[in-house]
Amino acid sequence: MYISQVFILSPRGDKLIFKDYRQDAPRNADEIFFRKYKFWDGAHHQAPEGDCPPFFIEKGINFCCVKRRELLFVCTSMVNSSPSLTLEILLRIVKVIKDYLGILSEESVRKNFTLVYELLDEMLDMGVPQELNAERLRPYIFNDIIPVSNPDSNYIESFFERLKRGELMERTRRSDAAASSIVQTSGERKNEIYVDIVERLNVVFNSSGNVVVSDVEGSIVMKSFLVGSPILYLTLNEDLVVGRGDANKTRYASVVLDSVNFHEDADYSSFETQRQLSIRPPEGEFTLMNYRLSAECTQPFRLVQSVELLSTHRAEITLRVRADIPATTQGVAVKVIVPAPLSCTNATVELGVGAIGQTYDYKEVEKSIIWSIAKFYGGTEQVCKIRISTSTPITAAIRREIGPIIMQFEIPQYSVTGLNIRLLRLEERSNSYNPSRWIRNVTVANSYVFRTH
Numbered sequence: 001m002y003i004s005q006v007f008i009l010s011p012r013g014d015k016l017i018f019k020d021y022r023q024d025a026p027r028n029a030d031e032i033f034f035r036k037y038k039f040w041d042g043a044h045h046q047a048p049e050g051d052c053p054p055f056f057i058e059k060g061i062n063f064c065c066v067k068r069r070e071l072l073f074v075c076t077s078m079v080n081s082s083p084s085l086t087l088e089i090l091l092r093i094v095k096v097i098k099d100y101l102g103i104l105s106e107e108s109v110r111k112n113f114t115l116v117y118e119l120l121d122e123m124l125d126m127g128v129p130q131e132l133n134a135e136r137l138r139p140y141i142f143n144d145i146i147p148v149s150n151p152d153s154n155y156i157e158s159f160f161e162r163l164k165r166g167e168l169m170e171r172t173r174r175s176d177a178a179a180s181s182i183v184q185t186s187g188e189r190k191n192e193i194y195v196d197i198v199e200r201l202n203v204v205f206n207s208s209g210n211v212v213v214s215d216v217e218g219s220i221v222m223k224s225f226l227v228g229s230p231i232l233y234l235t236l237n238e239d240l241v242v243g244r245g246d247a248n249k250t251r252y253a254s255v256v257l258d259s260v261n262f263h264e265d266a267d268y269s270s271f272e273t274q275r276q277l278s279i280r281p282p283e284g285e286f287t288l289m290n291y292r293l294s295a296e297c298t299q300p301f302r303l304v305q306s307v308e309l310l311s312t313h314r315a316e317i318t319l320r321v322r323a324d325i326p327a328t329t330q331g332v333a334v335k336v337i338v339p340a341p342l343s344c345t346n347a348t349v350e351l352g353v354g355a356i357g358q359t360y361d362y363k364e365v366e367k368s369i370i371w372s373i374a375k376f377y378g379g380t381e382q383v384c385k386i387r388i389s390t391s392t393p394i395t396a397a398i399r400r401e402i403g404p405i406i407m408q409f410e411i412p413q414y415s416v417t418g419l420n421i422r423l424l425r426l427e428e429r430s431n432s433y434n435p436s437r438w439i440r441n442v443t444v445a446n447s448y449v450f451r452t453h
Contacts, residue, residue, distance in 0.1 A: 001081040002127035005029055006093065006120055008109055009072040013038065016071075016109045019120045021127035025061055025076050033063050033074055055083050064090055069104045092132040093123060099134040099284035100145065108148045115143040135283040192436035193232070193281065194223040195424065199416050200446035203299055207451050216293040216416055217446065218257075224281035226426070226435055234288070235423035236275045244295075255418045260291040275422075293417050300325045300411055300443065301376075303336070303450045307402060312393045317386040317402065319371070325378035325414060334373040335408040336384070341401040342367055343390040352383035360384075376409070403452030411443040 004025040008017040013034040026032065040052040055064055064086045065074040075090050094104075096119060101108045109116060122140050123132055131137055197220055204213035220234075240255045262268050263279060266288060270276040279288060304320045317338065323331060340347060347369050349360035357374035371384050390398065424437050 003075045005076040010106050011070045017116050024078050029076050096134045111146040118143050190225045191227045192225050195439045196221045197441045199443045202447045205450045211296050214296045218291045219287050220289045221287050223285045229280050230427040233425040234277045240275050257291045263288050313390050319384045322381045323376050323378050327379040329378045329414045331376040331409045331411045334376045336371040337406040338369045340367045341398045343392045344388050345391050346389045348387050350385040405450040407448040409445050414443050415441045
């Protein structure tokens with residue numbers, strides 16, 4: 001198969017990058033795509049209105065798109081090719097660009113457009129994929145990176161500034177790998193490695209607040225800028241148990257996972273006995289290990305909701321959210337999204353006493369109320385009252401339109417499963433060879449839903 005075009009668009013539809021490999025697709029394909037993407041009507045497609053799917057055909061052009069940090073990465077084809085293969089190629093293109101730029105943003109793409117075009121020239125020839133590995137591309141890339149600042153680093157940086165020395169593993173801090181690039185000259189190249197334990201939660205609570213679905217998707221993600229390709233040894237919890245077949249083992253284990261899988265180059269021969277992995281880290285970003293836990297575990301946030309009818313056209317929704325995380329930990333960028341009835345005409349919000357760093361927003365078109373909490377400290381509770389007005393009398397059917405309530409959050413230095421890196425060691429070469437090692441844990445809400453009825 002082959003790709004006809006690859007282009008990158010800003011959130012406004014501005015054409016940042018446009019590479020035409022075969023000249024068989026219209027030159028205004030980016031305009032055709034963005035018009036359809038922006039005003040997706042859902043006609044003749046299963047995707048709902050306003051929710052454009054990653055694959056669609058418009059005016060005879062096959063479009064495949066992914067969204068990263070508000071940027072749209074799109075490829076086109078004039079033949080009916082495999083969607084899964086097309087998506088895999090596009091994702092690898094995005095990953096290579098991210099490895100070289102360090103951070104995906106409109107500013108970084110604009111400042112480094114010559115580097116991006118050089119990468120696209122080397123990755124595909126006449127639209128046919130040639131080399132989609134950042135490390136193997138390096139000898140053929142000659143443009144230097146123009147660094148840009150990371151716009152999303154402030155709240156994480158402020159969090160780590162408040163941590164006392166000694167609370168983190170020696171020589172660890174927040175991972176700034178997102179702001180680093182593999183394109184560096186030998187004189188200024190950093191000798192360091194970043195390790196992130198990322199856990200994504202998929203949880204559903206019933207109307208009584210009990211967990212009905214609990215699933216944790218975890219991964220150990222590394223970004224390597226090491227000099228000399230040394231062997232890296234990573235050791236996890238001693239009492240880690242994989243699988244639930246042996247009841248005697250799981251009874252006394254602090255960390256129990258359902259399943260794990262490893263990077264293709266990882267040596268896991270010592271994993272069963274010592275919980276140790278070793279690998280020669282490839283340059284750039286890669287996933288060393290994926291793991292999964294489907295059993296119920298301690299959930300970081302609990303929500304209690306109630307709906308009170310004030311009149312035939314007015315109702316009050318009371319939300320109480322409790323953070324069941326250690327007091328030394330805090331959730332950041334917390335959002336509580338409450339869908340309102342379709343007949344809702346207005347919504348007002350009353351925040352709790354002493355609410356600091358909290359805001360709300362009523363989305364009239366989407367019929368939803370968003371309660372935002374900048375920092376949610378562990379062991380605390382926040383209260384919010386939402387009063388809605390409707391154009392029709394509030395019946396039982398209309399009350400059922402309230403919800404389900406969705407939470408979004410990120411918790412730095414916190415792990416739901418309890419998985420931690422006990423030791424991160426690099427192959428010794430000389431007394432002067434001492435690369436920097438940065439480690440962090442982060443838990444994020446992938447799908448955190450509270451049913452209301």
